[in-house]
Amino acid sequence: MAVTSETLETVRSVTGGEYKYGFVTDIESDFAPRGLNEDIVRFISAKKEEPDWLLQWRLKAYRSWTKLDYEEPKWSKVRYPPIDFQDAYYYAAPKDTKDGPKSLDEVDPELLRTYEKLGIPLREQEVLAGVAVDAVFDSISVATTYKEKLAELGIIFCPFSEAVKEHPELVRKYLGSVVPYSDNFYATLNSAVFSDGSFVYIPPGVRCPMELSTYFRINAANTGQFERTLIIADRDSYVSYLEGCTAPMRDENQLHAAVVELVAHDNAEIRYATVQNWYPGDKDGKGGIYNFVTKRGACRGRNSKISWTQIETGSAITWKYPSVILQGDNSIGEFYSVAVTNNYQQADTGTKMIHIGKNTRSTIISKGISAGHGQNTYRGLVRIMPKAKGARNYTQCDSLLIGDSCGGHTVPYIEVKNPTARVEHEATVSKISDDQLFYCRQRGLGLEDAVSVIVNGFCKEVFQKLPMEFAVEAQKLLDVSLEGSVG
Amino acid sequence: MTVPARRGASDVHEATCKAYLDRFATMRAELPGAGLPWLDAWRARAIERFAEHGFPGPRLEEWRFTNLSKLAETVFEPFPSAANGISREDLGGYRLEDGSDHLLVFVNGRLRPDLSSPGAPGDGITVTGLSRALEDDAEAVEESLIGAGDLTGEERAGAERAGEERSASLGQLNAAFMVDGAVIRVAANAQPERPVHLIFLAHPNKEPAGMHLRNIIHAGEGAKLTVIESYAGLADGPYWTNAVTHVTAEKGAAIQHFKFQAEGAGAFHIAVTDVDLHQDASYTNFVMSLGGILARNEIRARYTGEGVHCALKGVSLARGRQHVDTTTSVDHLMASGVTDETYKGIVDDRARSVFRGKIRVAPGAQKTNAYQLNQNLLLSDRAQADSKPELEIFADDVKCGHGSTVGDIDAEALFYLRARGLEERDARTLLIEAFLGQLIDDIEIAPVRAMARKAFTGWLAGLGG
Numbered sequence: 022m023a024v025t026s027e028t029l030e031t032v033r034s035v036t037g038g039e040y041k042y043g044f045v046t047d048i049e050s051d052f053a054p055r056g057l058n059e060d061i062v063r064f065i066s067a068k069k070e071e072p073d074w075l076l077q078w079r080l081k082a083y084r085s086w087t088k089l090d091y092e093e094p095k096w097s098k099v100r101y102p103p104i105d106f107q108d109a110y111y112y113a114a115p116k117d118t119k120d121g122p123k124s125l126d127e128v129d130p131e132l133l134r135t136y137e138k139l140g141i142p143l144r145e146q147e148v149l150a151g152v153a154v155d156a157v158f159d160s161i162s163v164a165t166t167y168k169e170k171l172a173e174l175g176i177i178f179c180p181f182s183e184a185v186k187e188h189p190e191l192v193r194k195y196l197g198s199v200v201p202y203s204d205n206f207y208a209t210l211n212s213a214v215f216s217d218g219s220f221v222y223i224p225p226g227v228r229c230p231m232e233l234s235t236y237f238r239i240n241a242a243n244t245g246q247f248e249r250t251l252i253i254a255d256r257d258s259y260v261s262y263l264e265g266c267t268a269p270m271r272d273e274n275q276l277h278a279a280v281v282e283l284v285a286h287d288n289a290e291i292r293y294a295t296v297q298n299w300y301p302g303d304k305d306g307k308g309g310i311y312n313f314v315t316k317r318g319a320c321r322g323r324n325s326k327i328s329w330t331q332i333e334t335g336s337a338i339t340w341k342y343p344s345v346i347l348q349g350d351n352s353i354g355e356f357y358s359v360a361v362t363n364n365y366q367q368a369d370t371g372t373k374m375i376h377i378g379k380n381t382r383s384t385i386i387s388k389g390i391s392a393g394h395g396q397n398t399y400r401g402l403v404r405i406m407p408k409a410k411g412a413r414n415y416t417q418c419d420s421l422l423i424g425d426s427c428g429g430h431t432v433p434y435i436e437v438k439n440p441t442a443r444v445e446h447e448a449t450v451s452k453i454s455d456d457q458l459f460y461c462r463q464r465g466l467g468l469e470d471a472v473s474v475i476v477n478g479f480c481k482e483v484f485q486k487l488p489m490e491f492a493v494e495a496q497k498l499l500d501v502s503l504e505g506s507v508g
Numbered sequence: 509m510t511v512p513a514r515r516g517a518s519d520v521h522e523a524t525c526k527a528y529l530d531r532f533a534t535m536r537a538e539l540p541g542a543g544l545p546w547l548d549a550w551r552a553r554a555i556e557r558f559a560e561h562g563f564p565g566p567r568l569e570e571w572r573f574t575n576l577s578k579l580a581e582t583v584f585e586p587f588p589s590a591a592n593g594i595s596r597e598d599l600g601g602y603r604l605e606d607g608s609d610h611l612l613v614f615v616n617g618r619l620r621p622d623l624s625s626p627g628a629p630g631d632g633i634t635v636t637g638l639s640r641a642l643e644d645d646a647e648a649v650e651e652s653l654i655g656a657g658d659l660t661g662e663e664r665a666g667a668e669r670a671g672e673e674r675s676a677s678l679g680q681l682n683a684a685f686m687v688d689g690a691v692i693r694v695a696a697n698a699q700p701e702r703p704v705h706l707i708f709l710a711h712p713n714k715e716p717a718g719m720h721l722r723n724i725i726h727a728g729e730g731a732k733l734t735v736i737e738s739y740a741g742l743a744d745g746p747y748w749t750n751a752v753t754h755v756t757a758e759k760g761a762a763i764q765h766f767k768f769q770a771e772g773a774g775a776f777h778i779a780v781t782d783v784d785l786h787q788d789a790s791y792t793n794f795v796m797s798l799g800g801i802l803a804r805n806e807i808r809a810r811y812t813g814e815g816v817h818c819a820l821k822g823v824s825l826a827r828g829r830q831h832v833d834t835t836t837s838v839d840h841l842m843a844s845g846v847t848d849e850t851y852k853g854i855v856d857d858r859a860r861s862v863f864r865g866k867i868r869v870a871p872g873a874q875k876t877n878a879y880q881l882n883q884n885l886l887l888s889d890r891a892q893a894d895s896k897p898e899l900e901i902f903a904d905d906v907k908c909g910h911g912s913t914v915g916d917i918d919a920e921a922l923f924y925l926r927a928r929g930l931e932e933r934d935a936r937t938l939l940i941e942a943f944l945g946q947l948i949d950d951i952e953i954a955p956v957r958a959m960a961r962k963a964f965t966g967w968l969a970g971l972g973g
């Protein structure tokens with residue numbers, strides 16, 4: 022390692038900082054060559070003009086990814102053919118964005134048309150919803166709105182790569198502090214090759230006046246997506262962040278391994294909502310996205326709060342456990358989830374609540390819906406450490422089964438090392454009752470509508486936690502996802 | 509590659525494994541049933557599997573919460589066969605109140621006919637020891653051991669099965685070394701009035717010793733049977749009880765199965781109960797665990813017919829540095845099965861209680877109704893409880909659920925009682941009693957209920973201020 026960085030330093034000094042790449046790949050190319058090796062990691066880093074410490078961090082991650090006899094985790098209930106990590110592209114940039122657009126007008130009209138097709142009213146959102154959108158198209162951010170307004174308050178909301186350039190001290194301080202580079206197979210892969218993502222910093226005492234939102238799209242064939250999101254809420258601040266995804270039709274499975282890190286200091290609150298609707302594959306289970314995500318928040322300060330809400334309707338495979346480390350005394354962690362699997366979709370999702378501080382509280386509400394041949398697993402951990410006096414957890418996971426070929430599973434881990442803690446866990450698995458269906462049908466609802474009404478009622482507790490416009494979208498998504506599952 | 513030259517835990521375990529393999533080589537010809545080709549092959553295969561897998565480690569999901577390194581560090585030589593002066597009078601404390609039972613007494617893992625009173629065959633029930641059964645009717649034993657789908661007998665495929673096998677390697681060690689145990693058979697439609705009581709006493713010396721018990725309980729079609737197992741240690745020395753019990757309930761049979769585990773303070777108690785339930789069979793299992801330094805009680809039930817009724821209940825009382833593990837795995841293979849599970853733990857001092865429960869509903873096992881409840885009461889700052897209730901459901905027309913709670917004594921309830929003039933200690937005891945009193949009250953058979961009540965009261969009396 023020393024040799025490599027020395028060599029780089031030497032090269033840099035000789036060439037006056039111009040020559041940073043150290044290998045032959047054309048820097049202007051929009052794709053890194055297929056496969057993954059140290060050079061690719063260097064290429065990505067160079068392409069993004071990253072400082073040396075970040076390159077070293079990526080390399081550390083890459084080396085532990087290759088070295089440790091690393092194997093993909095096998096403990097989950099999801100099944101898929103082995104992934105050839107050497108057969109994917111790890112870097113793709115949209116065309117014509119060399120200098121970065123300054124406003125929407127400068128964005129490639131082709132891209133804007135794609136957005137329209139996907140039904141995202143980017144322009145409309147500016148006016149109507151008061152949502153600042155930082156749209157990630159493949160790997161590089163192409164449009165950022167409302168930035169100035171946020172800047173007035175001292176809020177930093179920008180693409181990750183920009184944050185690396187503009188606010189290196191913040192990035193360096195917090196990157197990997199919640200999800201270390203060696204955390205797990207996919208997080209380590211992400212740490213080595215992460216492309217871009219969002220960075221949010223809310224200064225002390227500031228309440229972010231609008232919902233921050235990022236739409237991730239996957240659009241280039243054969244491109245793994247490795248977003249990295251980092252959100253820091255300083256003392257007494259508040260931020261609500263929305264993340265939503267859709268992807269166009271595609272045949273080949275695509276790998277997606279994102280990492281999200283949240284840090285909440287004293288009295289700060291972060292709400293993180295996700296609507297995930299990536300391509301789930303077709304009726305026969307062909308195609309679809311592999312979604313292997315590591316999301317974790319740290320309630321570092323006293324009275325801090327982190328709340329995860331997720332609506333997972335897409336992806337062929339979902340593997341994600343948004344977690345909260347409750348370090349500060351009196352801190353609060355929440356997890357509200359609706360996961361839908363239809364056709365041949367598989368989801369293994371849940372949360373971890375690690376109670377370290379005194380009087381920490383956590384709530385877990387998970388609703389799993391399986392239809393067709395879908396397999397839906399809730400997997401969660403509640404751990405009360407010896408010092409977590411007065412900790413409290415309430416967990417409720419319900420599974421709804423539609424059709425006799427699907428599966429609903431519940432795998433909770435409860436570990437309590439303090440007697441003053443109170444931990445409650447409850448789970449149910451059932452199908453839509455004939456009585457409920459009959460009641461709705463009798464009042465003239467069609468079968469699908471009746472199911473939709475019942476399913477929406479089943480998920481109500483979670484939908485209520487979503488911002489309004491997302492809640493509407495989520496309900497629609499649910500209907501679309503369950504299309505064809507009954508009758 | 510430089511490997512630091514240090515004696516790691518795995519080396520120690522390997523040395524222990526090797527000691528067992530050597531032991532097996534020297535004593536295989538003297539083991540009961542030696543010379544029966546099927547049994548020789550079965551034992552050889554079992555020891556091979558054990559050699560391959562060794563002791564299950566904490567990285568195995570099945571053993572995640574229960575660390576066996578202390579067990580794996582020690583070579584437990586088979587208990588010497590010479591049993592010492594225990595007389596019928598010494599059994600008093602372990603007997604059922606009314607003494608009306610078919611009684612088998614085992615000392616240090618071997619049947620003691622002089623202490624036992626199995627009763628003459630009649631009533632459709634035969635009660636005997638395994639060693640004896642191997643002499644009298646080896647064929648029936650073969651069928652029970654191998655036909656029961658024992659892990660060592662059945663070829664299983666796939667990664668999941670391999671993991672299962674690894675985690676069951678102590679059962680394989682048992683298969684290799686088993687010497688004795690109880691064999692209970694009830695003929696079709698027979699309903700013997702008296703329960704069968706099995707008492708397993710251990711009289712350990714300073715040297716660590718082990719016993720590998722294997723019991724067979726078989727109830728024919730429409731038969732009814734009650735079995736009580738009592739385990740007790742007569743001294744505090746180190747020993748290991750490694751018990752495997754096969755239970756089969758044929759069509760419409762009903763078995764009530766109780767177990768009181770009060771091993772000595774230095775004991776390791778590892779028990780697996782493998783249960784096969786046929787159509788309309790009903791099975792009740794109740795375990796009270798209060799002895800040993802490390803105890804694991806595992807129940808694996810398979811419903812191979814429709815309409816099975818199964819109730820699994822248990823109480824773990826742990827103090828000092830005791831570790832009590834309850835692991836259940838229920839496999840609904842056929843429709844209309846009912847499972848009702850309730851396990852409660854009271855944990856004091858630096859003890860730890862573990863519950864792992866899995867309910868699996870296979871595709872097509874519709875109309876299944878299954879519920880799991882695990883509740884733990886922590887009485888001290890260093891006490892610990894781990895709970896992993898698990899549902900794996902592949903059929904839609906089912907009602908399944910689980911609940912799990914962990915907490916200490918409710919401060920408000922305590923205040924309520926104190927306000928009415930009860931001493932703190934009495935108030936606490938009352939609340940602890942209330943926490944699991946129901947489970948004991950639910951035992952239908954009066955002398956067994958009295959036995960459970962007595963054991964619990966005895967435990968409560970030992971509570972610290």
